[in-house]
Amino acid sequence: MTTPVPAGDGLTPPPGCPAHGLGPEGIRRLYGPEAEADPTGLYEKLRAEHGSVAPVLLHGDLPAWLVLGHRENLDVARTPSRFSRDSRRWTAFQHDQVAPDSPLMPMVAWQPLCVFADGAEHKRLRGAVTDSLDLFDRRGVRRHVTRYAGQLIDGFAATGTADLVSQFAEHLPMLVMTQLLGMPEEYGPRLVEAARDLMKGTETAVASNEYVVATLRQLVERKRTAPGADLPSWLLQHQAGLDDEEVMEHLRLILVAANETTVNLIADTLRMVLTDRRFRANLSGGHMTLPDALDQVLWDSPPLSAVPGRWATGDTELGGRQIRAGDMLLLGLAAGNVDPQIRPDLDEPLYGNRSHLAFSSGPHECPGQDVGRAIAEAGIDTLMVRLPDLRLAVAEDELRWNSAWLSRHLAELPVEFTPRRAKAVQPPVEIDGPAPAPARPPVEEPLPAAPTPQPAAPQQPRRHWWSVLVAKLRGQ
Numbered sequence: 001m002t003t004p005v006p007a008g009d010g011l012t013p014p015p016g017c018p019a020h021g022l023g024p025e026g027i028r029r030l031y032g033p034e035a036e037a038d039p040t041g042l043y044e045k046l047r048a049e050h051g052s053v054a055p056v057l058l059h060g061d062l063p064a065w066l067v068l069g070h071r072e073n074l075d076v077a078r079t080p081s082r083f084s085r086d087s088r089r090w091t092a093f094q095h096d097q098v099a100p101d102s103p104l105m106p107m108v109a110w111q112p113l114c115v116f117a118d119g120a121e122h123k124r125l126r127g128a129v130t131d132s133l134d135l136f137d138r139r140g141v142r143r144h145v146t147r148y149a150g151q152l153i154d155g156f157a158a159t160g161t162a163d164l165v166s167q168f169a170e171h172l173p174m175l176v177m178t179q180l181l182g183m184p185e186e187y188g189p190r191l192v193e194a195a196r197d198l199m200k201g202t203e204t205a206v207a208s209n210e211y212v213v214a215t216l217r218q219l220v221e222r223k224r225t226a227p228g229a230d231l232p233s234w235l236l237q238h239q240a241g242l243d244d245e246e247v248m249e250h251l252r253l254i255l256v257a258a259n260e261t262t263v264n265l266i267a268d269t270l271r272m273v274l275t276d277r278r279f280r281a282n283l284s285g286g287h288m289t290l291p292d293a294l295d296q297v298l299w300d301s302p303p304l305s306a307v308p309g310r311w312a313t314g315d316t317e318l319g320g321r322q323i324r325a326g327d328m329l330l331l332g333l334a335a336g337n338v339d340p341q342i343r344p345d346l347d348e349p350l351y352g353n354r355s356h357l358a359f360s361s362g363p364h365e366c367p368g369q370d371v372g373r374a375i376a377e378a379g380i381d382t383l384m385v386r387l388p389d390l391r392l393a394v395a396e397d398e399l400r401w402n403s404a405w406l407s408r409h410l411a412e413l414p415v416e417f418t419p420r421r422a423k424a425v426q427p428p429v430e431i432d433g434p435a436p437a438p439a440r441p442p443v444e445e446p447l448p449a450a451p452t453p454q455p456a457a458p459q460q461p462r463r464h465w466w467s468v469l470v471a472k473l474r475g476q
Contacts, residue, residue, distance in 0.1 A: 028054075
């Protein structure tokens with residue numbers, strides 16, 4: 001039985017009995033079998049036991065606070081004077097309690113990023129990011145999405161069956177992002193794998209992070225000498241004067257965050273459209289728009305369940321708890337979105353209501369949310385237009401999720417539909433030479449270099465990774 005931590009006792013718990021999912025002092029772990037099997041259930045246990053702010057243990061049994069209340073999440077997100085983004089304040093770092101290879105490190109180790117800065121430095125770095133993102137033509141972004149979504153659909157349209165997670169949602173955001181970052185397309189598959197592994201907090205998360213960093217560092221070096229109409233070039237040229245390392249780190253942040261969140265948003269919206277009769281009827285009847293559906297999903301299934309972190313700048317109080325200087329707090333986005341204080345009836349639709357926590361709030365609110373929504377909306381719209389009779393191929397209760405400490409990812413979404421011919425679409429720019437095979441991180445293998453065109457073998461057509469991916473999706 002869990003022994004609640006009394007208010008005012010900080011993160012020093014009373015003794016308790018070890019149990020499944022509990023640390024040695026009776027505090028629940030935010031990782032491991034219990035957390036991964038049913039994160040929503042874990043949040044509700046924590047709310048029942050501790051209220052709006054609960055003590056938890058992270059990897060390595062490091063203590064932290066999980067913010068469960070909607071109002072408390074906004075309080076933390078909007079008051080950087082009390083809750084800083086500078087992770088160097090963390091007591092665990094100051095006492096050398098975090099192992100260098102801890103799966104927490106890629107997400108909480110301080111880096112020269114706007115998400116780890118406050119005040120004037122945050123304004124300088126975030127201004128460069130938001131100004132550069134604003135340079136994108138939204139119609140141009142949608143054209144990229146429509147193009148790649150169509151090509152993915154062509155890979156399975158003739159079969160009459162598909163898994164919309166592995167054959168659609170997991171590929172579309174990264175394909176679009178490689179274009180926005182001015183990257184060679186063949187980098188896509190390995191970046192997808194490394195970015196997803198990085199977010200899972202696995203034993204290879206640090207190595208996956210190193211692969212992403214090395215890839216982006218090479219990209220920045222090329223854009224410094226050969227700029228284009230893309231995000232890294234605009235960041236390098238911005239008046240804020242970002243150096244190469246700052247640009248690389250912000251590209252990493254955007255790439256990883258955009259991929260994970262948009263994959264989950266696409267998959268969960270498709271699941272809801274396919275399984276919730278109200279959504280299907282409303283969408284087909286014109287009573288609810290696709291943006292409305294996205295808003296409902298952002299309430300019910302935010303792409304990230306929790307976001308680390310904030311660090312208390314001094315001793316303070318939150319939700320009846322005494323928070324000590326240097327304590328780490330995690331924004332509980334999923335838990336805050338179902339706070340009974342603001343949503344007493346979870347079945348009540350929230351079409352068009354954007355007061356959810358999915359993109360956080362305050363000065364660190366997600367700057368790329370419009371791009372993410374555009375990718376999800378245009379991709380789903382293209383799919384539904386091309387395959388209007390999509391239907392779930394299994395019973396709804398057979399769907400399964402993979403959960404990690406920060407996100408909950410739909411494992412599969414098998415569907416059936418009337419087989420259709422692939423459309424004749426303009427293929428992506430091809431790269432000479434053999435297509436690189438997707439590989440697992442870490443990168444004991446040679447890191448990817450700028451692509452060097454190789455002469456094609458006699459009588460053989462030129463190929464790139466896209467043709468291999470399409471063949472794989474078609475089962476060839």
